[in-house]
Amino acid sequence: MNRTDLAAPRRLRSTTVALGLGLACLLAWTGAATALMPPYVYENARNDAKSVIVIAVDEVAVTPHPFGTCTVTGTVKKVERGTTYSTGQKVELGVPCAKPNASPPLGGTIYQDVDRLKASRFGRAYLDAAGQVVLSQYEQLATAP
Known part of the structure; x- marks a missing residue:
């Protein structure tokens, strides 16, 4: 038996441990x-x-x-795409949100932190034909672009 044969099980174990730790860290980190x-x-x-x-x-x-949909009401400042909306128009958007320390389910929804959402002055929304936010694509902005 040569050195390579003896090292292979150790490499496999260390790789398995590293992958396990990485997965555990990913599952433990379930931020908003x-x-x-x-x-x-x-x-x-x-x-x-x-x-x-x-x-x-x-x-x-x-x-x-603890988590769900917040209603963001605002005034359109800029239309970056589409003809459905116009500058100055009032809109209401359903934005996925979560309160601090909430534990929303794992999945594809991106939950905005409620406190930061309430503090934001501007937002960019990506909307479908029905005016719904597409796949949680709402971006908080500190300033208007």
Whole structure:
């Protein structure tokens, strides 16, 4: 038996341990913005959105539950794509949100932190033809672009 034959089981064990630790860390980290779909899925949703608007946030109505849908009310400041919306128009958007220390289920939904959502002054929304936020694609903005 040579050295290579003896080292292989050790490499396999250390690789298995490293993968196990990585998976444990991933499962333990389930923050509000955690998403379990590949990034290209969200990118495709943004690229395929019928409308993209930037709003000035007027109000955020928070869900009474630890996580769910918050209603973001605002005024369209800029239309980046589409003809459904116009500057100055009032809109209401359903945005997935979660309160601090909430434990939303694992899945593809990206939950916005409620406190940061309420503090945001502007937001960019990627919307489908019905005016719904596509695959949680709502981006908080500190300033209007």
